Amino acid sequence: MAEHGRVDLEKQRLLLQDHEEKHFMSSEVVRDIIIGVSDGLTVPFALAAGLSGAQVKSGIILIAGIAEVVAGAISMGLGGYLAAKSEADHYARELKREQEEIINVPDIEAAEIAEILSQYGVEPHEYEPVVNALRRNPQAWLDFMMKFELGLEEPDPLRALWSAITIALSYAAGGMVPLSPYVILPIARDALIASVVVTIIALLVFGFIKGHFTGNQPFKSAFQTALIGAVASAAAFSIAKLFRA
Secondary structure (H helix, E strand, C coil), X not given: CHHHHHHHHHHHHHHHHHHHHHHHHHHHHXXXXXXXXXXXXXXXXXXXXXXHHCCCCHHHHHHHXXXXXXXXXXXXXXXXXXXXXXXXXXXXXXXXXXXXXHHHCHHHHHHHHHHHHHCXXXXXXXXXXXXXXXXXXXXXXXXXXXXXXXXXXXXXXXXXXXXXXXXXXXXHHHHHHHHHHHHHCCCXXXXXXXXXXXXXXXXXXXXXXXXXXXXXXXXXXXXXXXXXXXXXXXXXXXXXXXXXX
16 A cells, blocks of 8 residues: 555656646747747848848848848857856856755754745644655755745756757747848849738737747737837838938
C-alpha cells in the first residue's frame, strides 16, 4: 500500500513538472517571437515607405531594407541575449544571498516561511510541520524561498542563446515581408502599394495570432497591430515627402 502511494506521488510529480516546464518555455518562446516579428514587420516597412516617399529607386530601397533587416536582427538578437543573461545573473546573485541567509540566520528564514504560508490562509498548527520539514532539507528550503519569497524561477542555462536566435530569426522573417514586393516590382511606387497591402495583411494576421497567445481579444489585437504599422509607415512616408519638397 505504501509502495503504491509512492508510485502515485512520483507520477503526479513528473506530470506537474512536465506541464510546468512546457508552459514556461512555450510562453518565453512565444514572447521572443512576438518581439521579433512585431518589430520586423514595422521597422523595415516604415523604412521602405520613407525611402519610397523620397522617390528612391526600388533597387536601392531593397538594398537599404535588407541592410536594415540584417542590422536589426543582430541588434534585436543581442538585446534578447543580454536581457536573458541579466535575468540569469540576477537569479544567481539572489540564490547565493538566500543560501547565505539560510546558513547565517536560519530562524529568520524559517519565520519567513511561516509568514508566506500564513498569507495563503494556512494556520500555525498546519504550517509548523512544513517549516520543520523544509529546515531538514536545505535544498528544498532554498527552492521554496526562491520561488515563494522572491518569485524567481531558475532560468534555462541556454535561455539567453535561444532567446537571441529566436528574436533575430523572427525579426528577419518579419522584415522580409514588406521588402518582398521590391524584389519583384522594379517601380518603387508600385512596390510601395504592394508592400502596404502585403504588410497590412501580415500585421492583421500576426496581431490576431498574438492576441490568441497572449490572452487578449484577437480582433482587437489585430487592429491595434495593423494600426501601429500603418501609422509608422505613413509618418515615415510623409516626413520623406516633406523634406524632399
